[in-house]
Amino acid sequence: MNAGTRLRAEALRAHHGAREVLKGIDLALPAGGFTVIVGPNACGKSTLLRSLARLHRPSGGTVLLDGLSIARYRPRDRARLLAVLPQGAEAPEGITVVDLVARGRHPHRSLFQPWTAADQTAVETAMVSAGVSLLAERRLESLSGGQRQKAWIAMALAQGADILLLDEPTTFLDLAHQIDVLELCVALNRAGTTIVAVLHDLNQAARYASRLVVMRAGEIVAQGLPEDLLTPGFIDAIFHVPCIVMPDPLTGKPLIVPKPVPPSR
């Protein structure tokens, strides 16, 4: 087993009702990597992420966290190693950013244990890392979508986990906030957090991912460096979009430019 692997899926299968959504996934996620999972709608990428985080019970196969089946961890022990930002998290009305971030300390606290200096430090550090310290006293609902997403990320950081799974963290954000959130992920990744994210935008995936996982119809069709995978032929085959691929003038990463297609196609 690869020593640099934190999270690994072996022959992972999952169902939504009778429909098989994951058809035997084998995947090793490198420690310290920024892995982005992409694929057409309904290809199972969200279910894969949810299964990795044990938000979804797989119907077969295993997920290994640090070499041990994730099902065998006590939930709070798992929560100290791995944090998830799921889609559609909701917050009670009127909660402030600092209160939300403090709730990330849940797996470190118990019924009779008072708030400690370590909890305090973790919350403050998390807010600084996510760039929301100045918003600490603001109510969550008064923030922009991007600021809100950063508050949620701060909460995940306060959890103290060094693996962070994000399910479409940029959906519903405008472009500036999308970039803001992704740059934050890059910064966290540089600081040592292992990041796995499901993204929709191929160009953003190409720019930010250190490793790309491409799925289609419940299977992984390719994985590797974005610059190796993203060729015009491959993109047309998976996403049915004829395009040209050129080096991004700023980063040198692949930049995908779709070709106009006649409506009849």
Add this chain to the structure above:
Amino acid sequence: MTGLAGRRQRLPGRAIARPALCQVALGLVSLALALACLTLGTIRLTPLQALQALAGQESPALQLLVDWRLPRIGAALAAGAALGLSGALFQTLLRNPLGSPDIVGFDAGAFGGAMLALLAGLAPALVALAAFGGGLAAGILVYLAAGGLHAERGRLILIGIAVGAAFTALGDWMIFVAPLDIALVAANWKQGALAGVDAPRLAIGAAILGLLLPLGLACGRLVEALALGDDKAQSLGVPAGWARLRLGLVGLGLTATATFIAGPIGFVALIAPQAARRLVGSAGLPLATSALFGAAFLLASDAVARIALAPRSLPVGAVTACLGGAYLALLFGTWIRRGERLR
């Protein structure tokens, strides 16, 4: 990093001042109300007389009077606290201020179960158990009919209202067919009347609450996590399914016990948690404050019930229903202004 020092005291665990203050204030209000209720009635006492009678230093007649009035006060406090806490648990569980056990028919279910046991002539302890069984039956029915945990919340509440109506009808029918003596007791009970509370029933109810109230209050951390959604709770290491089951069972137990003590009293579970949240100024529903508010609210309502049309005494349920109706109108008004739908 500058400016963080100023925020230190606002972090949880340090920000205990306001909730603790509210709890102490509500406790004092309840005490004052309890003393006031001892003095109220056809025979009025002075607070001093009431205190002396409590200490056993009054004439036997006054002594008797106070012993008579005490169970009713105890029942109001116990049932009110149970309802307030149960309301906070269920409104968190169903993520809706209307997701209260009295609205979704759990108290009607509990009353139906208790009636069955009463008709069968069972002992008070078994009547309490049957009340829990009835509440559980109503809960399971609502859960199944709405299509499980992931049902749309508005749907769950509408089905709950229907199930509650069915159980209310069942209770009415049982009163109708019951022998006259039981029917009289039951009809009084169904009004949510604290007048008929006897010492044995209160003792059993209090013993159950002695177990359930701490269990419910200990759910605070689960409530905080579940308020962020099931996925996020799961991500924090809270097994959401188990947490929901625990909240639901404790909440049902509290509702059933309150119903066993005082009959199906509406609107306390609905109002107390929201009022407590506004008092404390917290995000999410504060459990202990909800329980204390429920206790004070029900006792105050009972005081009104006793003096509003004196010498005739109203059922306390009628008073809470009047206040509850006003609250509902206010709530819907806010929703309509904000353009929200019943989610």
